[in-house]
Amino acid sequence: MTEPAYVAVDWGTSSFRLWLVDRAGQVLAERRSGEGMLAAAKAGFPAVLQSHLAAIEAPDHLPVLVCGMAGAKTGWVEAGYVDTPAPLAAVLTQAVRVPGQARDIRILPGIAQRDVSAPDVMRGEETQLLGALGLEAMGEALVCMPGTHSKWVRVKDGVVERFSTFMTGELFSAVSQETILSLAVAGADEAEDIASFKAAVKAAYEAPAFVANHLFSARSRQLLFGGAPAAAREALSGTLIGVELAAGLSGSVPQTGIRLIAAGRLAVLYRLAFEALSVNAHPVDADEAVRRGLSMAAAAIWKSKDL
Amino acid sequence: MTEPAYVAVDWGTSSFRLWLVDRAGQVLAERRSGEGMLAAAKAGFPAVLQSHLAAIEAPDHLPVLVCGMAGAKTGWVEAGYVDTPAPLAAVLTQAVRVPGQARDIRILPGIAQRDVSAPDVMRGEETQLLGALGLEAMGEALVCMPGTHSKWVRVKDGVVERFSTFMTGELFSAVSQETILSLAVAGADEAEDIASFKAAVKAAYEAPAFVANHLFSARSRQLLFGGAPAAAREALSGTLIGVELAAGLSGSVPQTGIRLIAAGRLAVLYRLAFEALSVNAHPVDADEAVRRGLSMAAAAIWKSKDL
Numbered sequence: 001m002t003e004p005a006y007v008a009v010d011w012g013t014s015s016f017r018l019w020l021v022d023r024a025g026q027v028l029a030e031r032r033s034g035e036g037m038l039a040a041a042k043a044g045f046p047a048v049l050q051s052h053l054a055a056i057e058a059p060d061h062l063p064v065l066v067c068g069m070a071g072a073k074t075g076w077v078e079a080g081y082v083d084t085p086a087p088l089a090a091v092l093t094q095a096v097r098v099p100g101q102a103r104d105i106r107i108l109p110g111i112a113q114r115d116v117s118a119p120d121v122m123r124g125e126e127t128q129l130l131g132a133l134g135l136e137a138m139g140e141a142l143v144c145m146p147g148t149h150s151k152w153v154r155v156k157d158g159v160v161e162r163f164s165t166f167m168t169g170e171l172f173s174a175v176s177q178e179t180i181l182s183l184a185v186a187g188a189d190e191a192e193d194i195a196s197f198k199a200a201v202k203a204a205y206e207a208p209a210f211v212a213n214h215l216f217s218a219r220s221r222q223l224l225f226g227g228a229p230a231a232a233r234e235a236l237s238g239t240l241i242g243v244e245l246a247a248g249l250s251g252s253v254p255q256t257g258i259r260l261i262a263a264g265r266l267a268v269l270y271r272l273a274f275e276a277l278s279v280n281a282h283p284v285d286a287d288e289a290v291r292r293g294l295s296m297a298a299a300a301i302w303k304s305k306d307l
Numbered sequence: 308m309t310e311p312a313y314v315a316v317d318w319g320t321s322s323f324r325l326w327l328v329d330r331a332g333q334v335l336a337e338r339r340s341g342e343g344m345l346a347a348a349k350a351g352f353p354a355v356l357q358s359h360l361a362a363i364e365a366p367d368h369l370p371v372l373v374c375g376m377a378g379a380k381t382g383w384v385e386a387g388y389v390d391t392p393a394p395l396a397a398v399l400t401q402a403v404r405v406p407g408q409a410r411d412i413r414i415l416p417g418i419a420q421r422d423v424s425a426p427d428v429m430r431g432e433e434t435q436l437l438g439a440l441g442l443e444a445m446g447e448a449l450v451c452m453p454g455t456h457s458k459w460v461r462v463k464d465g466v467v468e469r470f471s472t473f474m475t476g477e478l479f480s481a482v483s484q485e486t487i488l489s490l491a492v493a494g495a496d497e498a499e500d501i502a503s504f505k506a507a508v509k510a511a512y513e514a515p516a517f518v519a520n521h522l523f524s525a526r527s528r529q530l531l532f533g534g535a536p537a538a539a540r541e542a543l544s545g546t547l548i549g550v551e552l553a554a555g556l557s558g559s560v561p562q563t564g565i566r567l568i569a570a571g572r573l574a575v576l577y578r579l580a581f582e583a584l585s586v587n588a589h590p591v592d593a594d595e596a597v598r599r600g601l602s603m604a605a606a607a608i609w610k611s612k613d614l
Contacts, residue, residue, distance in 0.1 A: 073530075112531060119527040149487075149523060165527065166519035167486065174481040179474065180456075208516035209553035212473035216456065220426040220472065223380075224419060246516035 004028055006063045006302065007053065008294035011070035012036050012124055013148065017287075018052050025295045029056040037069040045076035046101070063104040065298045067290065068124035071096065071107040081112035081121065086160040088130050092300040108297055111160055120165050124290070125151045129160065131293030132261050132284045143259045144248055144281070146241075146266040148173075152248040166244045169266075175215060176236055184219045185236065188229035196231040197269070198276040200238025201245070205277055208246040214239040241273045249279060261286050311335055313370045313609065314360065315601035318377035319343050319431055320455065324594075325359050332602045336363040344376040352383035353408070370411040372605045374597065375431035378403070378414040388419035388428065393467040395437050399607040415604055418467055427472050431597070432458045436467065438600030439568050439591045450566045451555055451588070453548075453573040455480075459555040473551045476573075482522060483543055491526045492543065495536035503538040504576070505583040507545025508552070512584055515553040521546040548580045556586060568593050 002022040010017045014036035020029040031052045040048045049064070071079030079096040095106040110123035125145050133141060138157050145151040148169035154161045176185050204214055218232040218239075249258075257280035262270055267283060274281035309329040317324045321343035327336040338359045347355045356371070378386030386403040402413040417430035432452050440448060445464050452458040455476035461468045483492050511521055525539040525546075556565075564587035569577055574590060581588035 113527075114531055116528075116532065119524055119531045121527050121530055150519075164517070164520045165523045166517075167488075167523045168519050170486045171482070171519055171522075174485045175478070178481040178485045179477045181474075207554070207557075208518070209550055209557060210471070210473075211515070211518055212457075212475050212478055212547070212551055213471045213554060215478075216472045216474045217426055220420075220428050221423075223428055224421055224426045225423065240519070243516055244519055247514070247520060250514075250516060 002026065002028070004058065004062055006065060006298045007058055008291060008298065009049070009064060009066040009068075009070070010124060010127070010290045010294070011040070011066050011068040011075075013069045014038060016040070016048065016052070017290075018049075018056075019291055019294075020056050020058060021291075021295060021298070025292070027291070031055060037072065037075050040070070040076070041074065045070060049105075060103065063106070063298070063302055065095070065106055065108070065294050065301065067108040067127040067294060067297075071110060072123055075107075077107055079107040079109045081110045082126070084111060084113045084115075084160055084162060086111045086126070088126065088133070088155075088158050088160065089135050091126050091130060092135075092297050095297065095301055104302075106301060111163070113163060118162075118164070120163055122151055122153075122163060122165070125153070126160070127293035127297065128261050128286055128289040129153060129155065129293070130296055131289035131291065132259060133158070135296070139256070140254045141256070141259055142248075142251075142254055143261060144270065145261045145286070146270045147262075150244055152244075154251075164247070166247065168240050168244045172237055172240050175240070176233065181215060181219055181232070181236060184222050184232040185229050188233040191228075191230050193228070193231045193234040194272060197234040197238040197272060200235040201242035201273045201276045204239045204242025205246045208243045211239060211243045237269060238273070241269060245273055245277060245279075249277070253279070257282055259284055261289050263287050309333065309335070311365065311369055313372060313605045314365055315598060315605065316356070316371060316373040316375075316377070317431060317434070317597045317601070318347070318373050318375040318382075320376045321345060323347070323355065323359070324597075325356075325363075326598055326601075327363050327365060328598075328602060328605070332599075334598070338362060344379065344382050347377070347383070348381065352377060356412075367410065370413070370605070370609055372402070372413055372415070372601055372608065374415040374434035374601060374604075378417060379430055382414075384414055386414040386416045386430075388417045389433070391418060391420045391422075391467055391469060393418045393433070395433065395440070395462075395465050395467065396442050398433050398437060399442075399604050402604065402608055411609075413608060418470070420470060425469075425471070427470055429458055429460075429470060429472070432460070433467070434600035434604065435568050435593055435596040436460060436462065436600070437603055438596035438598065439566060440465070442603070446563070447561045448563070448566055449555075449558075449561055450568060451577065452568045452593070453577045454569075457551055459551075461558075471554070473554065475547050475551045479544055479547050482547070483540065488522060488526055488539070488543060491529050491539040492536050495540040498535075498537050500535070500538045500541040501579060504541040504545040504579060507542040508549035508580045508583045511546045511549025512553045515550045518546060518550045544576060545580070548576060552580055552584060552586075556584070560586070564589055566591055568596050570594050 153163040263286040405412040460470040570593040
């Protein structure tokens, strides 16, 4: 096994992921847990990090680079924001060192859009963008990053120009668990209903103002015509994603199409959604993107130490 | 005090209202409680009704007419639906008698739109429509009925032609209590922020596809620019109502404008919303409408008994 060079951490709102990485960027060990910002704020950020470092037997001198919500005001140490228009290169230079720790631990900043009519913030996605697009990418990119809080980002010549957050994932959870629609989806199995999903994406894309009506239809349809809970769940998901796509695609789409940075089930759903609308979307693995972004940042920050 | 002639009950999902009414339609006594369908399904519908009848000392022979969710499949006795196109007069003739009760208790049917591409149901609103428009109303009306599940209804010459349910009220509750936006509205006082509300209505009306982004902005705005929780709450409310109005007003609006059947705070909010869009809306009190509708139905059902 090669020598470990640093530890990379993606510390989100509800998830924690850690990688032990060597000089060449190869992953030597990995940890995943549900100890995101919300859990870590209770357990203590240093304790959570240390437990994972101990589990992979990380040497004491090894530096740690963190991106994500650990840098929020309500996180570990506030890491501030790079303001739009935000060169991705600036993310590398504004990492904040966690004080009072023997180990060199740094947290990357987020990006803020200080526009009173469209205020917005991201934390973690800037590192995925870095990994997916690189520092030197010329030309225009429109990036869709699905999630609890999906981001749609316009990047030009390595600069984040504008972005919008859509709380699509969180709306899906709230709607399917906390409203009358919980009755419609109760007992839904894992069976997919791609036809229901695609039909809902199209209907929502074509008439986004009817979103609160499309959602309720999942219940009315069951009452009047029957239908499986899985079909209702896919209809809710398709409706919310279709409305997001109607907004995200409302501006100009670059000739090169959309970059879809996603992982797991969301990658599958959004690929199907773009397919339903006959829009060209190039998938990029989100896990790989964030790891590559953290590697680029680690190399830039600790180059003096010859990582 | 004049003789009571019948008891009218509006039995919704989460609210129960009862009126003791005389031959002339005058209210002699009133009861309100939170024992809607959900609570009554546990406590038992006969017991809940009887407790309120006892409280107003209603004579044993007095008939009771019920509208609303008590007639749902998950309610007391299923009262079926009149299908669209649904003459309001048909609602009067299809009441279902509750079996096994000494007292004459009847539940009015709802209205169903059995259209596979726009399935929808209402229970209770048909009685409000009856009271607000009457049986003989000629011409076309576009009716907005705000609520947990808002209804937009097209009525022509006394016939409900089409309608759409928007789960605007329930979305507001879920979004402001069960998502990250709960942080933005936490501690909001009763102070209104009409400017925030109207601005959100307009923004959502103009770009309804951005609904999940407009909602998240309430949080981003606070993070980047500060602002009171009440402003965030009004922004959420205005966003969801603005999107509903974008859909409701997307078809033709009759020359006579919109009929707004609403009560309490929703009546105020929707009046402000229509005002923000410079749309002419004629307010009708929802409580009065449902009472009048129940009176019309009671007179039609028990005319043989010379109510």
